[in-house]
Amino acid sequence: MALIERLKEEQKSAMKAKDKPRLGTIRLALSAIKQREVDERITLTDDDITAVLVKMVKQRRDSVAQFQQANRTDLADVELAEIAVLEDFMPQPLSDDEVGALIEAAIAESGAAGMQDMGKVMGVLKPQIQGRADMGKVSGLVRSKLG
Template sequence: MSTLAQLKEEQKVAMRAKDKARLGTIRLALAAVKQIEVDTRQELSESDVIAVLTKMVKQRKDSISQYEAAGRQELADVEAAEIEVLKTFLPQALSQQEIDALVDAAISDSGATGMQDMGKVMGILKPQVQGRADMGALSGIIRSRLA
């Protein structure tokens, strides 16, 4: 089942269960997907939907840090709950060993020898780890290997 179909099905389940928090988050995700579809005038692929959900999780993580810095823990808790709902629709996160193996393979496949080849390595890895690993952390791992 595609992620978009799964979102729509879970929306129905949340409505029946009267789970307002989960329903609100799912509706936000569906609205974000629909907005991009309207803007681009094309249907999003599975990887595009995953990218939208990943972006939403990242935005909420940024919001949590800002809310906590401002002393608004109740708002940070709401954002954290939304992250948990969104994560249920994202692919299973990669383990550190899997990430290391993918990075090693990408470096050898691209023939990377230094930092100037970072873009090549990221280009190979991005489609493989989209939504399954933090791109910032992945970038740090690649930097340490190429340095």
């Protein structure tokens, strides 16, 4: 089933179950997807939708950090609940070993010799890892392998 259809089915299920927090989060996701489709005048693929969801999760993680610094655990809890709902629609996360193996393969594939080739390695890795691992962490691992 396509990701957009899965989101719409889950929206219906949340409505029937009267699960307002889940319903609200799914509506936010569908709205963000629709906004991008309208802005760019395209129909998004599952990979594009995953990228939208990754962006939404990243925004919420930033908000959680800010709320926790301000001692607003009530707001942080709301954001954490939204992250949990959004992660239901994202691909299975990769283990550290799988990420390491993908990095090694990308370095070999791109023929990277040093830090100046980091862009090539990340270009190979991004489509494989998008939504399945934290790109910041992956970038640090690539940097340590090349440096």
